Amino acid sequence: MNGAWRRWVFYALLIILFIYTVFPFYWAINTSLMSGSELFEARPWPPDPAWSNYVSIFREQPFGRQILNSVFVAVSVVLLALSLSVLAAYALGRIQFRGRRLLLFTILGVSMFPQIAVLSGMFELVRSLGLYNNLLSLVLSYMIFTVPFTVWVLTTFMRELPKELEEAAFVDGASPFVIVTQVFLPLMGPALVTTGLLAFIAAWNEFLFALTFTLSSEQRTVPVAIALISGASAFELPWANIMAASVVVTVPLIVLVLIFQRRIVSGLTAGAVKG
Amino acid sequence: MADVTLKRVEKSFGATHVIRGVDLDIRSGEFCVFVGPSGCGKSTLLRLVAGLEDISEGEIWIGGTQVDDKPPKDRGIAMVFQSYALYPHMTVEENMAFGLKLAGADKAERTARIHEAARILKIDHLLDRKPRQLSGGQRQRVAIGRAIVREPQVFLFDEPLSNLDAALRVETRVEIAKLHRQLGATMIYVTHDQIEAMTLADKIVVLNGGRVEQVGAPMDLYREPVNQFVAGFIGSPTMNFVPAQVAGAEGNHLVLRLKSGATVAARRPHEDLADDAVTLGVRPEHLSLTNDGGLAGEAVAVEKMGGESAIHVDVGGERPLIVKAPGEAVIHAGDRVHVAVPTDTTYLFDHEGRSL
Numbered sequence: 001m002n003g004a005w006r007r008w009v010f011y012a013l014l015i016i017l018f019i020y021t022v023f024p025f026y027w028a029i030n031t032s033l034m035s036g037s038e039l040f041e042a043r044p045w046p047p048d049p050a051w052s053n054y055v056s057i058f059r060e061q062p063f064g065r066q067i068l069n070s071v072f073v074a075v076s077v078v079l080l081a082l083s084l085s086v087l088a089a090y091a092l093g094r095i096q097f098r099g100r101r102l103l104l105f106t107i108l109g110v111s112m113f114p115q116i117a118v119l120s121g122m123f124e125l126v127r128s129l130g131l132y133n134n135l136l137s138l139v140l141s142y143m144i145f146t147v148p149f150t151v152w153v154l155t156t157f158m159r160e161l162p163k164e165l166e167e168a169a170f171v172d173g174a175s176p177f178v179i180v181t182q183v184f185l186p187l188m189g190p191a192l193v194t195t196g197l198l199a200f201i202a203a204w205n206e207f208l209f210a211l212t213f214t215l216s217s218e219q220r221t222v223p224v225a226i227a228l229i230s231g232a233s234a235f236e237l238p239w240a241n242i243m244a245a246s247v248v249v250t251v252p253l254i255v256l257v258l259i260f261q262r263r264i265v266s267g268l269t270a271g272a273v274k275g
Numbered sequence: 276m277a278d279v280t281l282k283r284v285e286k287s288f289g290a291t292h293v294i295r296g297v298d299l300d301i302r303s304g305e306f307c308v309f310v311g312p313s314g315c316g317k318s319t320l321l322r323l324v325a326g327l328e329d330i331s332e333g334e335i336w337i338g339g340t341q342v343d344d345k346p347p348k349d350r351g352i353a354m355v356f357q358s359y360a361l362y363p364h365m366t367v368e369e370n371m372a373f374g375l376k377l378a379g380a381d382k383a384e385r386t387a388r389i390h391e392a393a394r395i396l397k398i399d400h401l402l403d404r405k406p407r408q409l410s411g412g413q414r415q416r417v418a419i420g421r422a423i424v425r426e427p428q429v430f431l432f433d434e435p436l437s438n439l440d441a442a443l444r445v446e447t448r449v450e451i452a453k454l455h456r457q458l459g460a461t462m463i464y465v466t467h468d469q470i471e472a473m474t475l476a477d478k479i480v481v482l483n484g485g486r487v488e489q490v491g492a493p494m495d496l497y498r499e500p501v502n503q504f505v506a507g508f509i510g511s512p513t514m515n516f517v518p519a520q521v522a523g524a525e526g527n528h529l530v531l532r533l534k535s536g537a538t539v540a541a542r543r544p545h546e547d548l549a550d551d552a553v554t555l556g557v558r559p560e561h562l563s564l565t566n567d568g569g570l571a572g573e574a575v576a577v578e579k580m581g582g583e584s585a586i587h588v589d590v591g592g593e594r595p596l597i598v599k600a601p602g603e604a605v606i607h608a609g610d611r612v613h614v615a616v617p618t619d620t621t622y623l624f625d626h627e628g629r630s631l
Contacts (some may be wrong), residue, residue: 024476166329172374172425173348186364215469 025250032244039239053244057229063245066225073135073221074203077142078196085150085195086188090180092151093158093197094166102193111148115208118144126213137213138221144186146199157191158184165185193263201253223248232270276460277338277351277428278305279324279505281464286333287321293319295485296333300534301463301478303338305499308456308466309510310472311482312606318433320482325354325431338428348378353422354431357438359407359414361421367393371421385424395457412443419454432464436471448474471508473497481505503554503628512559512585512623515596523552528618532556535591537570541621544631553631559585559599562614564606569615572596577604588614592606 031039032053033046057063090098092104122141131137160185169179207223216218221227226245230244231238286294293316301307309317322328324335326347334345342350353374361370368389375385393399396416406414415435422430435451436444452475455462458565466472472479472491481488481504483494489496491507500506506514510544519539520529528540531553539553564586572590584604587595596614606612 067318096622162358164356164358164360168354168356168421169362169373170327171325171347171352171354172421173377174373178377183362 001060017272025247028243028246031239032247034240053240054248055240057245057248061225061229063222063225063248065218066220067249069135069219070221073138073142074200076139077146077203080139080197081143081146081150081199082192082196085147085154086180086185086192088151089154089158090176090184093155094163104152107148107151111145115145117156119208119212121210122209132213133219134214135214135219138203138206138210141209141213142203146202149202150195150199153195154188154191155162157188161187186263190263193260197256197260200256203247204253217222276402277440278303278336279307279429279461279463280336281320281324281333282318282336283333284323284335286316286323286328286329293485294323294330295360297485297487299480299487299490301461303461304459305326306452306462306464306475306477307480308472308478309463309480309482310469311488312508313467315482316485317465317467321360321431321433321463324350324429324463325352326350327354348374351428353425353427353429354433355415355418355422355435357434359406359438360419361414361417363406365397365414365531366405367409367420368416370406370417371424374421374425388424388426389420395423395454396420411439412447415447416437419451423458428461430458430460431463431503432462433468434465437468438468445475451475470511473509479509479510483508499630500622501548501630502626505622506556506622506630510558510560512597512599514556514558515562515594516624517555517557517592517596519553520556521548521553528625533570533590535570535590537590539616539621540618541568541616541623542619544623546631548625548631550626552626554624554626554628556624557616558620559597561617561620562596562598563617564598565613565615566590566602567613569613571611571613572598572610574606574608574610577606578607579603586612588612590614 004137030043030045033049033051035048035052036041036048056148088107092100100194111164114178126132126141128186129137129140131140131222165183169183174183206221208226210221210224211227214224222245226242226249229238229242230236231241280298284294284297284299285292297320308589309320311317319328320565321525324337326342326345330343333343336342337350337352337452347354362373363505365373371389371392372385375388380388389402390399393402396419397422398413398416398470399415406417409417415438418435436447439447439560450469450627451464455475462470462511463474476493478490479493479496480490483504491499493509496509498511498629503516517533519533521529522532522538524543525540527543529543531539532539533539533555536572539555570588571589572588572595574586575589575595577585580584581603584600586598586600586604586606588598589595598614598630625631
């Protein structure tokens with residue numbers, strides 16, 4: 001009796017949690033399929049589903065280009081951050097040197113600054129490098145919050161790899177670079193997928209830097225583009241278009257997470273428990 | 276094949292002095308075993324020879340070349356690790372090819388060497404498997420194979436059998452001995468197991484606290500240990516040690532008085548005794564049970580191992596004497612027994628543990 005009751009509570013909580021997390025997305029889809037005044041009736045489903053909003057977001061602005069911008073920025077950030085941090089993780093995780101802990105905590109410290117605190121300094125940096133209104137400025141600035149995170153996760157993971165493996169490769173005549181790329185890298189799949197995906201999501205969703213460092217519509221990434229979607233007049237907020245655009249840019253993330261979900265869990269817990 | 280020579284080798288990790296002045300000559304083709312209790316520095320010494328650790332003082336020579344500044348790959352060594360350390364993402368063949376590829380050997384030569392090693396180790400049929408698809412014994416062979424293909428001057432083994440179960444350990448031990456005969460290479464082998472040391476070695480190096488206690492052929496160490504540590508380490512069960520007082524001499528024998536008051540005759544040492552407090556050492560296999568005479572006591576435990584039995588006899592000392600008897604013991608715990616001490620196979624140690 002007690003057990004059955006507990007199970008009910010468990011499933012009730014599960015359902016509440018499910019609704020709480022999924023409802024906003026459901027509502028976005030719902031809204032994106034409505035048109036005109038239907039928007040203001042708060043119906044649980046669209047009375048007359050229409051794809052017109054999805055068509056119009058691509059027609060009224062370079063939304064396709066903006067998605068490609070986001071893809072370019074996010075993929076570049078992931079690739080750069082991972083290759084930098086795999087090398088850094090080898091040094092930080094496997095080699096004893098003076099000041100290693102200090103360096104690790106400095107890297108962690110960098111990621112703790114609120115974005116707004118580094119914004120103006122970053123802006124000066126971007127301008128002096130001539131990267132204003134250029135996607136490379138976003139790649140550069142996103143590394144600030146992705147690299148510390150990827151370095152930390154990969155360092156923890158790298159530490160767990162058996163020392164004898166490295167020594168065997170060393171006896172076989174492998175240089176540190178060969179050890180990292182040919183022995184360790186193939187073993188770090190789960191950690192790379194996890195950190196890469198989280199870095200991708202962070203870069204994909206970033207708003208503040210993207211808003212500040214880009215000017216023209218062609219250089220915008222999707223979060224900024226969506227925020228700046230405007231209606232026919234200054235008094236109209238085109239909710240349906242905004243929701244349609246949001247759905248379009250969320251779907252790829254969901255697909256990615258679904259594909260890699262097993263690996264994400266094994267990667268996230270990799271440093272925690274041995275085995 | 277090459278000689279290995281260590282000259283006054285020292286190693287410290289910070290303030291911890293791990294290896295204290297080791298001098299050692301290993302001849303070409305010799306099977307040398309480093310043995311000692313955990314923390315004695317035997318693995319560290321092997322890693323110094325391998326080049327995985329840098330020596331703090333001294334010199335290491337392999338095949339007439341001083342190697343202490345060279346990286347492992349230039350020392351002409353190959354190493355087999357305790358955990359095998361196979362590359363998990365590579366097949367057996369790729370594992371064995373890895374070092375050769377890095378050394379720039381061409382494909383034909385790689386294939387030839389790998390197949391030769393695989394044939395010697397009987398792992399031909401496993402070449403396409405990944406390490407996780409292999410049993411412990413098979414992984415061990417692959418690890419050895421990876422060493423063989425490098426055609427090293429010296430093979431280094433770091434406790435290679437300690438991850439195998441008992442039956443497989445004996446089998447692999449025999450195969451390593453066979454491999455040594457077949458390849459004729461110099462091998463250095465680290466173990467904490469004195470049976471492995473006794474059965475495999477041409478030369479045993481007993482280490483304790485970073486120092487070499489004794490170097491010699493297995494039976495020399497068994498017959499003539501230089502001190503109480505070596506005497507206790509070589510042989511199983513371990514040698515019985517009994518504190519005693521010299522009470523007098525009778526011809527070629529010394530008469531010793533034990534704490535219990537009983538007297539025992541022992542082999543007289545060559546030198547004169549400076550002190551009359553000594554430790555008597557007798558191996559369990561040299562003691563026997565008799566009906567009367569010898570040391571009287573009570574059997575406190577009888578361990579039957581099938582072919583032989585170990586009988587623990589309390590004769591009034593600090594610790595019971597262990598007597599190894601062939602066959603199945605007919606006595607039981609609690610029985611009164613007499614232990615005969617053979618005069619000719621006793622050992623005497625002074626208060627510092629040196630053999631007299």
